[in-house]
Amino acid sequence: MIGRRGWIGLGTVAALIAxxxxxxxxxxIVSGARFPSPAEFWLSLRQIWGRGYAGxxxxxxxxxxxxxxxxxxxxxxxxxxxxxxxMGWNRxxxxxxxxxFLVIRPIPPLAxxxxxxxxxxxxxxxxxxxxxFSAFVPSVINTFAGVRNIDRPxxxxxxxxxxxxxxxxxEVIAPAASPLIFTGxxxxxxxxxxxxxxxxxxxxxxxxxxVLNMAQQDLYPGMILVGMVTVGLLGxxxxxxxxxxxxxxxxxxxxxxx
Amino acid sequence: MNSTPLTWRETxxxxxxxxxxxxxxxxxxxxxxxxxxxxLPPPQEVASRFIQLLTSPFAxxxxxxxxxxxxxxxxxxxxxxAAIGVPLGLLMGWFRLLDDIVTPIFDGLRFIAPIAWVPxxxxxxxxxxxxxxxxxxxxAFPPCLIxxxxxxxFVEPRxxxxxxxxxxxxxxxxxxxxxxxxxxSIVAGLRVSxxxxxxxxxxAELIVAAAGVGFMMVQxxxxxxxxxxxxxxxxxxxxxxxxxxxxRQGEAWLRRRRGLEA
Amino acid sequence: MGSILFQNxxxxxGPASSGVKALDNINLEIAEKEFVAIVGPSGCGKTTxxxxxxxxxxxxAGLISVSGKKVTEPGPDRAVVFQQFALFPWKTVRENIELxxxxxxxxxxxxxxxxxxxxxxxNLETHADAFPHQLSGGMQQRVAIARAxxxxxxxxxxDEPFGALDAQTRVVMQEELVRLARVNPRxxxxxxxxxxxxxxxxxxxxxxxxxxxxxxxxxxxxxxxxAENWDRFQKIEDVMDLESFVHLRTHIWKSxxxxxxxxxx
Numbered sequence: 001m002i003g004r005r006g007w008i009g010l011g012t013v014a015a016l017i018a019x020x021x022x023x024x025x026x027x028x029i030v031s032g033a034r035f036p037s038p039a040e041f042w043l044s045l046r047q048i049w050g051r052g053y054a055g056x057x058x059x060x061x062x063x064x065x066x067x068x069x070x071x072x073x074x075x076x077x078x079x080x081x082x083x084x085x086x087m088g089w090n091r092x093x094x095x096x097x098x099x100x101f102l103v104i105r106p107i108p109p110l111a112x113x114x115x116x117x118x119x120x121x122x123x124x125x126x127x128x129x130x131x132x133f134s135a136f137v138p139s140v141i142n143t144f145a146g147v148r149n150i151d152r153p154x155x156x157x158x159x160x161x162x163x164x165x166x167x168x169x170x171e172v173i174a175p176a177a178s179p180l181i182f183t184g185x186x187x188x189x190x191x192x193x194x195x196x197x198x199x200x201x202x203x204x205x206x207x208x209x210x211v212l213n214m215a216q217q218d219l220y221p222g223m224i225l226v227g228m229v230t231v232g233l234l235g236x237x238x239x240x241x242x243x244x245x246x247x248x249x250x251x252x253x254x255x256x257x258x
Numbered sequence: 259m260n261s262t263p264l265t266w267r268e269t270x271x272x273x274x275x276x277x278x279x280x281x282x283x284x285x286x287x288x289x290x291x292x293x294x295x296x297x298l299p300p301p302q303e304v305a306s307r308f309i310q311l312l313t314s315p316f317a318x319x320x321x322x323x324x325x326x327x328x329x330x331x332x333x334x335x336x337x338x339x340a341a342i343g344v345p346l347g348l349l350m351g352w353f354r355l356l357d358d359i360v361t362p363i364f365d366g367l368r369f370i371a372p373i374a375w376v377p378x379x380x381x382x383x384x385x386x387x388x389x390x391x392x393x394x395x396x397x398a399f400p401p402c403l404i405x406x407x408x409x410x411x412f413v414e415p416r417x418x419x420x421x422x423x424x425x426x427x428x429x430x431x432x433x434x435x436x437x438x439x440x441x442x443s444i445v446a447g448l449r450v451s452x453x454x455x456x457x458x459x460x461x462a463e464l465i466v467a468a469a470g471v472g473f474m475m476v477q478x479x480x481x482x483x484x485x486x487x488x489x490x491x492x493x494x495x496x497x498x499x500x501x502x503x504x505x506r507q508g509e510a511w512l513r514r515r516r517g518l519e520a
Numbered sequence: 521m522g523s524i525l526f527q528n529x530x531x532x533x534g535p536a537s538s539g540v541k542a543l544d545n546i547n548l549e550i551a552e553k554e555f556v557a558i559v560g561p562s563g564c565g566k567t568t569x570x571x572x573x574x575x576x577x578x579x580x581a582g583l584i585s586v587s588g589k590k591v592t593e594p595g596p597d598r599a600v601v602f603q604q605f606a607l608f609p610w611k612t613v614r615e616n617i618e619l620x621x622x623x624x625x626x627x628x629x630x631x632x633x634x635x636x637x638x639x640x641x642x643n644l645e646t647h648a649d650a651f652p653h654q655l656s657g658g659m660q661q662r663v664a665i666a667r668a669x670x671x672x673x674x675x676x677x678x679d680e681p682f683g684a685l686d687a688q689t690r691v692v693m694q695e696e697l698v699r700l701a702r703v704n705p706r707x708x709x710x711x712x713x714x715x716x717x718x719x720x721x722x723x724x725x726x727x728x729x730x731x732x733x734x735x736x737x738x739x740x741x742x743x744x745x746x747a748e749n750w751d752r753f754q755k756i757e758d759v760m761d762l763e764s765f766v767h768l769r770t771h772i773w774k775s776x777x778x779x780x781x782x783x784x785x
Contacts, residue, residue, distance in 0.1 A: 008355070009362035016363065034382060095269045096276030106498035108457035110373070111472075111491045113464060114479035118487065119297055194371040198461045201376055202476075209374075216377035224377045228370050235369030416606040419576055422594040424620035424671070434619070438610040 036222035044222030053223060054214040055206060062230055065196055065207040068124060072131025073192045080136045084143025109134025109191055110198045122203045127196060134195040135188035142184025146177030182246045189242055193235050299485045307485035308492060316486060317477040321493055328459060328470040331387055335394025336455040343402025344444055351410025352432055372396035373461045380466045390462040397458030398451040405447025409440025445512055449505040456498045521587050522674030522707035524550040524573055529582035531568055542568050544732040555701055557710040557718035560728030561779050566711045570677050573709060574600050586675055596620050599668035603680040605660045607652040614648045617667045638670040658689035676708045694720055695756055715772045716760060727772060730779045737775060
């Protein structure tokens with residue numbers, strides 16, 4: 001079951017952990033003030049898991065962040081995909097919307113944070129707004145590209161068969177564009193997490209980013225690492241979930257994939 | 259599908275309409291009093307603030323100066339990411355063992371948003387240049403690596419076979435076959451990398467900087483100077499766009515030269 | 521130098537128990553400087569035979585040897601001309617042809633001479649510094665052939681080399697290949713599904729069955745070609761008009777038809 005690749009991977013991970021242990025606990029080359037030792041990491045983890053840190057337990061911080069990401073992501077794709085489809089399909093819409101997009105797009109999502117805080121304060125709604133901004137753009141762009149890249153003959157065949165507009169979108173255009181749409185979704189998810197963590201770092205009262213912020217101010221490397229690992233795990237889990245959805249939706253395309 | 263492209267005139271007309279509608283909506287929201295002026299200044303105010311900041315300083319420097327220091331950190335970070343990511347990616351694409359070793363590490367770290375490195379960056383570098391560079395590196399590195407890797411790994415098998423048939427050794431294979439074959443992918447990766455790097459820069463500066471555009475924006479936010487915040491956003495957007503356009507041109511030139519585009 | 525031997529060769533793709541058997545007990549001996557064409561229905565494994573001689577695949581059973589040595593890896597002694605050309609798009613014509621020589625560590629002077637004569641041989645002199653995408657399909661294939669020829673290989677492996685070309689170019693290339701083969705002969709293994717091409721070019725034609733591929737029949741074309749003096753004609757259409765040619769061609773067609781059997785196109 002574990003192929004050669006798996007064994008080498010495990011070996012590498014084991015080697016790294018050993019190296020970590022060596023550099024911190026055994027030789028002290030890397031001091032505890034800069035990077036936590038495995039023991040310190042463990043202690044921090046136990047603390048935040050049980051007693052809590054920065055106002056709550058790890059679970060509640062993580063779930064809160066997860067909730068915000070989910071909401072922001074959902075709003076982003078619910079608005080982004082239809083817009084991308086419309087722009088892809090309708091050249092006039094594209095021409096009208098493009099300039100605005102061209103201006104908004106290069107503004108890094110994180111750059112919206114100060115404005116969002118100014119408008120909505122330090123609460124959840126500001127975070128969701130920023131997540132929406134950052135996740136929105138990749139969805140639109142990739143959906144648009146997906147529609148534009150559809151083989152002309154396919155559309156022509158569908159028209160020849162007398163396909164009405166709504167069915168065309170649902171059964172021809174959306175599926176044909178779906179590989180790129182999913183690429184957009186993956187980028188949107190990535191953007192969502194990045195933005196959420198950043199927003200929570202800048203100004204928040206709860207969440208993994210807030211934990212990171214507090215840990216930094218308290219000069220608590222062990223907790224910083226716990227925060228980072230948590231961010232990583234949450235990112236991995238949500239991406240894996242999206243991957244599962246993608247595989248189901250694109251099962252017809254799998255043969256064409258790497 | 260409306261598959262007939264619009265004429266130049268039609269495109270301009272519709273684009274103009276879009277812009278007018280957008281600006282009109284914006285102005286309308288402000289002047290009607292629906293949104294308080296201090297939260298959403300009208301477009302003219304943002305424009306004039308922008309011009310003002312070109313010469314008069316805010317939070318320690320003028321806008322061009324802030325942009326300059328931001329850009330410098332950015333350049334360091336991206337160049338470092340490319341200098342390490344591209345060669346490593348190519349090597350991983352060719353030597354399976356290296357791939358097997360590095361990929362798990364990379365996969366593990368990949369999900370940690372670059373921004374999450376900020377606390378450590380702050381801890382290790384304070385507000386020095388190392389902090390932002392590190393975060394930009396974290397953001398810009400993955401696309402460089404991944405695209406170089408994919409470019410090398412997924413070269414058309416026939417080309418690899420032809421090269422092997424011709425007796426090509428490892429070094430030459432990497433430098434003369436994989437690298438050129440991977441160039442389109444690498445360049446696309448650099449473009450994404452440059453974009454992500456620029457975004458990470460902003461994030462980094464929002465939190466751990468004493469100069470730069472992000473810093474300027476945080477200061478402005480603190481004193482509710484919305485027009486300045488928006489100026490910062492526009493400036494960042496413009497520079498980001500210029501970087502992207504330049505890289506796109508480069509990419510297109512390359513594709514033309516290779517005959518991948520008419 | 522340059523003889524090819526297939527001994528009891530099997531090839532299975534996928535796991536041994538449940539995989540697809542592509543080739544079944546192939547036995548074939550190709551003499552030095554002999555031009556052998558393999559024809560057969562699609563999927564019969566003829567390309568796989570070539571790829572195994574080239575060293576891109578290994579037999580599941582049996583032995584493949586060239587010049588008495590077992591084949592393990594690809595190399596310039598068994599030069600390959602691919603159907604899709606496989607030229608390096610970022611290298612000029614000259615650089616494409618030169619790569620194999622550089623790999624042999626030949627000095628620049630010698631390389632230039634060899635590349636020069638290859639360019640001349642294949643009528644590519646004016647295009648020496650062009651990039652592949654600037655050339656037509658026929659010219660690209662010429663470059664591919666030049667690249668192979670310049671190595672002076674013992675064995676030339678051609679995998680449906682004219683399959684991607686249009687009909688007229690194809691004919692021109694066939695005539696050129698005949699010219700090359702008569703002037704500068706070496707062992708050639710030529711895969712094609714075009715029967716006329718095989719009969720025109722080859723000394724012997726091996727007919728394969730459909731999957732799992734076996735050698736059904738081997739026809740000696742050379743003796744007929746020499747007896748009927750086909751080479752007196754320059755143009756391919758004149759040769760193809762000859763009764764002896766038609767007879768051979770029809771024989772092979774019929775044999776292949778049997779292989780199609782219930783298999784739809």
